[in-house]
Every structure is written in C-alpha cells, then in structure tokens.
Amino acid sequence: MSGTVTVDWTRVCPLDRLEPERGVAALVDGVQVAIFRIDDELFAVDNLDPLSRAYVMSRGIVGSRDGAPTVASPLHKQVYDLRTGLCLDLPGVTLPRYDVRCRDGLVEVRLRQEE
Structure with missing residues (x-):
C-alpha cells in the first residue's frame, strides 16, 4: 500500500x-x-536545488511572476512557484514543498513523507 x-x-x-x-x-x-x-x-520548500543538487534555495531571490510568489535559485536562476513548488522555467522540474504555519507566534513545519 502506498500513500502519504x-x-x-x-x-x-x-x-x-x-x-x-x-x-x-x-x-x-x-x-x-x-x-x-x-x-x-x-512558504516552506526543500532547501536542495533540484538542478544543482546544492542546499541553497533559502538564499534564493524572492519575487513574483503573474501574481505568484516565487524564489529563484541563486545558482542558475530557475524560478519556482512557492505555492506549488513547480519550476516556471523548466517543465517537469519540481521543488518539494512542505506545510508551514504560525501558531502562538511560532513558525512550525510539517513534512509529508511517501510510504
């Protein structure tokens, strides 16, 4: 059985x-x-750049494209939608994203793992 x-x-x-x-x-x-x-x-996404395989996404350039909040990889400048994790420059490339919330003034993250 597989699932999340x-x-x-x-x-x-x-x-x-x-x-x-x-x-x-x-x-x-x-x-x-x-x-x-x-x-x-x-927004919470994986810190690992899916193309360069370097842990650098937290140092990416924040912006927006067509109203979507984005981050651009600091290495090769591919832009990712922070809501979905989809790369807006290269079809089929995805940045894993995670649940994030603020509760009682504290930021919390929840990972989802595949079985």
Whole structure:
C-alpha cells in the first residue's frame, strides 16, 4: 500500500525572527527546509536545488511572476512557484514543498513523507 504519511509539526522559530521577503534554512526532522515570509504568508520548500543538487534555495531571490510568489535559485536562476513548488522555467522540474504555519507566534513545519 502506498500513500502519504504525515508527521507531526516541528517548531522552527518565532515568527519575528523571519525577515520579510527573505529566506532562512532550518533542519526539520533531518531535512533541510527553506522558509520564506512574503506579504504575511509563510512558504516552506526543500532547501536542495533540484538542478544543482546544492542546499541553497533559502538564499534564493524572492519575487513574483503573474501574481505568484516565487524564489529563484541563486545558482542558475530557475524560478519556482512557492505555492506549488513547480519550476516556471523548466517543465517537469519540481521543488518539494512542505506545510508551514504560525501558531502562538511560532513558525512550525510539517513534512509529508511517501510510504
């Protein structure tokens, strides 16, 4: 049987530690996650650039394309939609994304794992 297993929420940091329009890397249950605070919304994606295989996405350039919040890889500049993880420049390339929320002033991330 295959499916998605959801693990518990992991506290990362207080919300006020996240600077708007910038990324930060966090180790969540052994996974490097890039967290972004954009226009009072939180986004969490894998910190591993799917093309260069370097852990750099938290240092990416934040922006928007057609109203979608985005991050551009700091190495090769491919742009990813932070809502979906889809690469907007190369079809078929995806940046894994994770659940993220602010609860009682603390940013929490929840990983989803495949069985």
